[in-house]
Amino acid sequence: MKKIIAATCLAGAIALPGLAQAREVTLTTQLKDYSGNGAYLAIYVTDGNGQYQKTLWVAGKKAKYYKHLGDWARGSGMNPSEFDGVSGASVGSGRTLKVSVELADTLIDAGYQIRIDSAVEDKRDVRADVSVPLTSKGAGKPAAGSTYVESFTYDL
Amino acid sequence: MLRQLHSLPGLIAALLVMILALSGAVLSVDPALERLHQAPVASGQLNVGQLAGRVASHFSGVEQIQRSASGTVIVYYNQNGQAGAETVDPLTGQGLAPYQPSAFSRWMKDLHRSLFLGTPGHGVAGAGALFMLMLSVSGALLLARRLGGWRNLLRPIRGNFSQRWHAEVGRLVLVGLMLSALSGTFLCATTFELIPDGSAIEPAFPAHVSAGPAMPVANLPALRNVDFNDLRELVYPSPGNPQDVYSLRTAKGDGYVDQGNGALLSYQAHDSTRALYELIYQLHTGQGLWWLGLLLGICALSVPLMSVTGILLWWRRRKAGPNIRHNSPAHSADSVILVGSESNSTWGFAKTLHDTLHAAGHTVHSAPMNSYANNLGHARQVFILTATHGDGDAPSSASQFLARLAKNGLKPGQPFAVLGFGDRQFARFCQFAHQVEAAMLQAGGTPLLALETINRQSSQEFSRWGQKLGAATGQELSLNRIPDRPRTHQLELVERIAYGQQVNAPTHVLRFKAVGDLPCFEAGDLVGIVPPGSAEPRFYSLASNSDDGMLEICVRKHPNGVCSGFLHELPEGAPIEAFIQPNPHFRPASGKQPVILIGAGTGIGPLAGFIRNNKARHPMHLYWGGRNPASDFLYEPELNRYLADQRLTRLQAAFSQVQDRSYVQDRLISDAMALRRLIEKGAQVLVCGSREMAKGVMHALDEVLAPLNLSVLTLKAQGRYLEDVY
Numbered sequence: 001m002k003k004i005i006a007a008t009c010l011a012g013a014i015a016l017p018g019l020a021q022a023r024e025v026t027l028t029t030q031l032k033d034y035s036g037n038g039a040y041l042a043i044y045v046t047d048g049n050g051q052y053q054k055t056l057w058v059a060g061k062k063a064k065y066y067k068h069l070g071d072w073a074r075g076s077g078m079n080p081s082e083f084d085g086v087s088g089a090s091v092g093s094g095r096t097l098k099v100s101v102e103l104a105d106t107l108i109d110a111g112y113q114i115r116i117d118s119a120v121e122d123k124r125d126v127r128a129d130v131s132v133p134l135t136s137k138g139a140g141k142p143a144a145g146s147t148y149v150e151s152f153t154y155d156l
Numbered sequence: 157m158l159r160q161l162h163s164l165p166g167l168i169a170a171l172l173v174m175i176l177a178l179s180g181a182v183l184s185v186d187p188a189l190e191r192l193h194q195a196p197v198a199s200g201q202l203n204v205g206q207l208a209g210r211v212a213s214h215f216s217g218v219e220q221i222q223r224s225a226s227g228t229v230i231v232y233y234n235q236n237g238q239a240g241a242e243t244v245d246p247l248t249g250q251g252l253a254p255y256q257p258s259a260f261s262r263w264m265k266d267l268h269r270s271l272f273l274g275t276p277g278h279g280v281a282g283a284g285a286l287f288m289l290m291l292s293v294s295g296a297l298l299l300a301r302r303l304g305g306w307r308n309l310l311r312p313i314r315g316n317f318s319q320r321w322h323a324e325v326g327r328l329v330l331v332g333l334m335l336s337a338l339s340g341t342f343l344c345a346t347t348f349e350l351i352p353d354g355s356a357i358e359p360a361f362p363a364h365v366s367a368g369p370a371m372p373v374a375n376l377p378a379l380r381n382v383d384f385n386d387l388r389e390l391v392y393p394s395p396g397n398p399q400d401v402y403s404l405r406t407a408k409g410d411g412y413v414d415q416g417n418g419a420l421l422s423y424q425a426h427d428s429t430r431a432l433y434e435l436i437y438q439l440h441t442g443q444g445l446w447w448l449g450l451l452l453g454i455c456a457l458s459v460p461l462m463s464v465t466g467i468l469l470w471w472r473r474r475k476a477g478p479n480i481r482h483n484s485p486a487h488s489a490d491s492v493i494l495v496g497s498e499s500n501s502t503w504g505f506a507k508t509l510h511d512t513l514h515a516a517g518h519t520v521h522s523a524p525m526n527s528y529a530n531n532l533g534h535a536r537q538v539f540i541l542t543a544t545h546g547d548g549d550a551p552s553s554a555s556q557f558l559a560r561l562a563k564n565g566l567k568p569g570q571p572f573a574v575l576g577f578g579d580r581q582f583a584r585f586c587q588f589a590h591q592v593e594a595a596m597l598q599a600g601g602t603p604l605l606a607l608e609t610i611n612r613q614s615s616q617e618f619s620r621w622g623q624k625l626g627a628a629t630g631q632e633l634s635l636n637r638i639p640d641r642p643r644t645h646q647l648e649l650v651e652r653i654a655y656g657q658q659v660n661a662p663t664h665v666l667r668f669k670a671v672g673d674l675p676c677f678e679a680g681d682l683v684g685i686v687p688p689g690s691a692e693p694r695f696y697s698l699a700s701n702s703d704d705g706m707l708e709i710c711v712r713k714h715p716n717g718v719c720s721g722f723l724h725e726l727p728e729g730a731p732i733e734a735f736i737q738p739n740p741h742f743r744p745a746s747g748k749q750p751v752i753l754i755g756a757g758t759g760i761g762p763l764a765g766f767i768r769n770n771k772a773r774h775p776m777h778l779y780w781g782g783r784n785p786a787s788d789f790l791y792e793p794e795l796n797r798y799l800a801d802q803r804l805t806r807l808q809a810a811f812s813q814v815q816d817r818s819y820v821q822d823r824l825i826s827d828a829m830a831l832r833r834l835i836e837k838g839a840q841v842l843v844c845g846s847r848e849m850a851k852g853v854m855h856a857l858d859e860v861l862a863p864l865n866l867s868v869l870t871l872k873a874q875g876r877y878l879e880d881v882y
Contacts, residue, residue, distance in 0.1 A: 064355040
């Protein structure tokens with residue numbers, strides 16, 4: 001986990017050199033027991049209209065399956081620079097993914113949302129399995145997902 | 157070498173390959189089951205626009221329509237926050253059943269692809285596929301070699317249970333297993349991105365969309381242009397987002413569809429890499445090719461049988477093989493012993509020689525003659541100990557030797573000595589040993605000692621050869637061979653049927669029961685019996701299978717015959733010691749082709765055994781010669797019974813001490829028409845009897861076959877003419 005954080009910081013430092021104010025956010029995504037193979041997840045920030053802004057985390061290593069993470073795939077263009085350093089393994093049924101990432105302060109309490117798109121082999125692709133406003137008040141409060149995600153929490 | 161390439165992966169990966177094959181066989185049923193539930197839709201009958209329209213009349217909130225390669229249509233929808241998935245009849249758009257992927261199939265697939273071990277497991281499964289590929293290729297080469305070339309691949313196969321099943325089933329499933337293994341290896345390589353699968357090329361998201369009011373999905377021209385059978389997946393735009401588009405994936409390419417005007421955007425056709433990947437995926441899984449899937453599944457089911465019989469064969473070969481200690485590598489040994497053996501008895505002598513030389517301070521290498529490769533760099537002496545098989549042929553461990561010697565050559569002036577093993581009763585006594593010596597001389601070798609022969613495994617003659625060799629090399633060699641007798645079984649005579657007393661050919665059919673368990677044997681195998689007071693066993697052809705519950709032989713009393721005399725005098729209930737020597741090359745090949753059995757005198761023994769066990773009632777024709785039907789018509793009552801119940805098709809007996817005297821050869825000539833018809837139908841011929849008779853039969857059959865432009869030699873080369881002569 002330390003490695004991931006270090007890599008994330010490094011990536012953050014390269015990608016957003018101009019942003020002075022940034023903080024570490026912990027994302028906790030617990031999956032349901034949906035009985036299926038490991039889920040691919042894309043956790044990303046959108047504006048109030050659902051327009052893609054920034055990728056926080058991508059779970060799942062095979063880029064050829066990313067197209068199943070519909071809205072995120074469209075927003076990010078599946079451009080590797082968008083998720084460079086913020087990706088890891090897919091998440092098994094019933095498992096919890098907990099990662100820490102850098103987030104610019106300007107995105108908090110400014111009408112942005114965190115969304116999760118999810119997909120599982122031989123099962124449905126889900127756009128916005130989770131969709132929660134990104135606010136300091138919402139931090140630490142679990143939000144329910146629609147399909148594969150049981151609950152999602154972000155800790156500022 | 158080839159054999160090691162076959163056995164080694166087989167032993168290492170037997171379990172892994174079995175798991176992959178069995179799970180694959182289970183999965184192979186899925187496409188066929190899917191096909192059962194989904195009638196195919198004719199090409200041109202339905203387009204994707206129509207399908208989407210019909211689906212829309214039964215479902216609202218559709219998010220995605222998928223069509224599996226086998227034709228099953230799944231609709232994913234979200235109605236008032238309730239997500240669901242249903243299989244759908246493509247022609248009506250009506251839901252058939254809620255869609256729930258089978259947990260069992262998923263479990264099986266996981267086992268098949270990665271043994272539940274994730275990415276490392278994929279690697280293990282890939283290695284399994286590679287092993288399977290090596291096994292099928294080396295197996296095919298071995299089979300071709302054994303049957304004498306690719307053209308003979310369909311020739312009948314002989315051997316014991318494991319050999320026959322391994323080879324017969326192997327050649328049936330070979331192509332299927334090779335296809336599964338090759339495609340599996342390819343798929344695994346694409347998983348690890350060692351080979352591209354063409355999926356990296358994705359159409360770019362369209363920069364501009366019309367953003368007009370959405371058209372009804374059924375009217376979208378881009379969807380109406382795609383045939384139903386080409387559809388892979390249609391993903392609907394997010395509801396209420398006019399900027400979003402449909403994603404359309406088809407068999408030929410992928411793109412987007414504008415929801416306002418139905419235009420196809422950013423279409424990207426699949427390239428040949430992708431087409432190849434999909435073809436191989438289809439060949440491996442049977443998705444959309446359900447019949448192929450089932451065929452491959454059936455082939456895969458054979459893998460446990462192949463593994464078990466393969467391991468049994470390996471084990472038996474290992475056990476039967478020589479147990480040589482202190483065997484130095486070929487290139488560093490100063491003395492090399494090459495062995496040509498059919499049933500491993502020559503190896504016993506080789507071992508004695510090996511141990512004696514080793515004790516005298518030599519570095520010794522012993523190996524089958526077939527392994528010769530002119531790599532005997534330091535060998536100061538090469539000893540070739542070889543038996544002769546059949547009518548002057550090479551024994552099995554020397555079958556390639558002459559070819560290998562011709563190809564690889566010999567170190568100039570290489571000192572050597574050949575020792576032949578055989579039985580003086582045979583006309584071509586030690587014939588192969590003579591051939592080997594001639595070939596060695598021609599290859600430039602220097603004889604240490606001229607060819608010597610050992611009759612009937614005589615330990616005395618062997619020891620004398622050692623003395624001569626010692627004199628020639630200046631180093632005394634005392635070869636004391638203690639013959640090891642195979643483990644014998646105690647048998648008890650239970651029945652005797654006597655024939656031939658009046659015609660001066662006393663012949664007894666003897667039936668024995670085992671005191672303990674009967675050993676395993678088939679008619680045509682040999683039983684070795686050691687008469688009291690003798691060291692050498694005598695061999696008799698078996699006339700029964702162990703399944704018959706008794707061991708039956710047919711023995712004629714020879715004047716001064718030690719063993720035949722002993723057996724003829726043996727009282728009922730008396731015990732004897734006996735052991736079985738398998739003779740798997742002399743038995744009818746499986747299959748429906750007719751069988752022609754030819755024999756004289758006691759040669760009828762194994763032939764009668766074949767007929768008794770002809771439970772499948774394949775056509776069997778027996779030609780047999782005796783002296784007088786009133787006295788030595790061996791097995792007469794049994795043969796009549798077999799004729800009545802059709803285990804025997806036809807019986808032609810000839811008698812030499814009656815008014816119209818005739819021999820079995822004469823019977824063959826007079827029945828030439830019928831014989832030619834049988835041979836044309838693919839009949840095989842099995843001959844059992846004395847060497848003299850066998851020669852006469854060969855001449856007679858050559859005469860019979862001449863009009864067909866065939867000869868006994870051709871039949872022999874095709875494996876259709878087998879002899880057991882004495």
